[in-house]
Amino acid sequence: MIRLTEQPFDPGAELNGFCRDRLGVGAVASFLGIARGEPGQASALELEAYPLFTQNEIAKIVASAVDRFGLHDVAVIHRIGAIPPGEAIVLVITASAHRREAFEACDFLMDYLKSRAPFWKREFGPAGPRWVEPTAGDLADIARWDRDAPRGGKTAGAAATNE
């Protein structure tokens, strides 16, 4: 399930809904990203998407994650529009038979979302608006998955390359 939404969402309710009535799943991992609100830092965030394209591109990487890590299911919920500090921006949930795959797939999907998913993020801080681009750290994070040998799966060789 992939959902782009302009509305706040309830991460706990989403996680509970995802976990309900699952057989064969021994592990569910999740990551929740929250808009930071530190003093002197960005006071608001705005995320732009190209909705149909963004949805399609995330679907491709989710499919490759399912293949690469042998997942049972994935949910990605991503806010777009204006996001006040303290609100959830992104929730990634992965389900697999055992914990390692669920953890790693969650990490993989977040690295992708940070630097390759079609979103454009603007911070409105004390110094005015600023478009955020992937940091050197973000690029190093995603490069790990290009470099690392896939853990098996039919199309895993192309797993982290969506370009």
Add this chain to the structure above:
Amino acid sequence: MVKVLLFGRLADLAGWRERDFGPGPPSLSALRSLVAAGNQELAGALAGPGVQVAVDLDLVRGEAILGAGAEVAFLPPMSGG
């Protein structure tokens, strides 16, 4: 007619997000020149590193021939999460 969409800082530099160009610029390079006409900063940004192009929701590399009614999106470096 070709529909052009700009995102992120490209839209800021252009001062618009969506515009129709017609009648039918035949190629991506011709369209890029039209989009940036009279705006050197935008021309530089469109040619800059990390700008990708999607034609009818598919990423393309290099040159592309544009059909009538094509939707062409110029995508600056992406950042989500």
